[in-house]
Amino acid sequence: MSDPLTSAPGAGLPGPDPVDTGVPGLDGTSTETAPLEVVVVTGLSGAGKNSAGRVLEDLGWFVVENLPPALLLPMVELGARGDLRRFAAVVDVRSRAFSSDLQEAIRVLSDAGHRPRVLYVHARDEVLVQRYESNRREHPLQGNGTLVDGITAERNLLTGIAGEADLWVDTSDTNVHQLRATLENAFAREGRTPPLTATVMSFGFKYGVPLDADLVVDARFLPNPHWVPELRAYTGRDPGVRDYVLGQEDATEFLDRYTEVLRLLVPGYRREGKRYLTLAVGCTGGKHRSVAITEEFARRLSADGIAAVARHRDLGRE
Template sequence: MRFVIVTGMSGGGKSTAMRMLEDSGFFCVDNLPVPLIEKFMELLMMPNNEISKAALGLDVRADQSFGDAMKILNKMRQNGFVFEILFMDASDATLMKRYKESRRVHPLATPEDNRIESGIRREREILTAMKKQADYIIDTSKLLTRELKEEIDRIFVQNGEYNNLIVSIVSFGFKHGIPADADLVFDVRFLPNPFYIDELKYLTGLDKGVQDYVMSFPEAGQFLDRLEDMLHFLIPNYIKEGKYQLVVAIGCTGGKHRSVTLANELYGRMKDKGNYGLTLSHRDVK
């Protein structure tokens, strides 16, 4: 019997994760009243139960004590019930943006100010203990729905090892500014610029002609070799320190040719080679 508690920040992707687990064959129950959690878990433990995989969505509600839910889970664990905790998270800025776009009211926003920001702050405080106990933490700040599904499948379908780190490879153009959330920034303007080649000027690093031109220079391959080696050294240490999101930004002048090509190449080299999530985006290619 595999049992998963899906929880996390409101707006962090919990409902989406529950739908993906359901599509993967999990029996899913969401928003169960706290007093019924123990009974639900006991029913799953009964002999001859045909359900082999189940997920319970658990979130913070203004009318329920999350502390009581934590006590029940701790009691069940002490009684030998085995379960995993999936914690869905996102940056405060991302959560603010999602709430504003959906025009929803945060469940913990007080009637006095009705502010999303204060609701997010209160929720983080309440969920601190749960996050510390989580077996998996997925930060959805930069994840597309397709990428989130890949992470859910890797953990709960393929049963792969997971270390809570999402590595985001981003290409950008320096003339548009360095990405504000970048952890590591690499400048590839040392390579010849395809912009000055007439037949390549209006293409991008997504086109084979540009890719072939950029990668024809030995320095491009040497740069990727060294960068890949460094990331393979850094990533396990970031995981050890509990980092959840690593943004690797590769920049050229306009963010259309060299940076796009090298970001694609780096992604191809690193994909499926580690027990961490990996995403790719091109901020300025359009």
């Protein structure tokens, strides 16, 4: 079925024609295969899996959509005998055994020496309902029940693979341009996978805590520039607001101590094979304090040699 994130009005992502699943450069006489860099894109129907696949395709990955888990290893081995080095598969719900089948397929890939990473695409229930209703489509697991029944069944089905995913992307409040930026930061490395990639995200608590956050920091203990008339209209990216927030008595100590916490955590994450870290920094509205702190954390992580990008989820939402 079509992806409601891309088929919704105004949400389309430009890209090339649909992928031909024939593997280029295949040498049928070769029996040796080199390890392939593999990304498995999965998650909730309507959350944007196909959009993610098209972004990866634009970044130079060979992408196959709607691939059954049982065909994952054969396709990877077929590509590895040719000139493919970066392969991505968008895997959708096809059966009640989907989750266990996919988990087993990923384990087999790892045992074969490839480097599978799982990208899990998520969205809140109310967002998924809105996307499906705007396209007048049924959920693939809806059956004779309601749309919410189908979403709930799929969410339960994906619990196992969701918990093992390398990278979560929540598209509830994300447009296709922000999705592209997130995936570019994670995968546009020309085959060179960094030990750890960090996304530092500002948000407003009044809009909800990001579901894809690994760590959440509360910046509401700092004075709010909203109550300073000459600063209210500006954001944490503007020098006046940034200097006001970072110049508070507790701000420097807070940043120093939490940076030390991150320096303690990062080696452990690397040892455990974690390749992506999402640090969410919240304030009331996601406009002033969290934005300034997010930019500073991203700067400090970059200075420590970590590929870090700042993203501001709720900036401009008021």
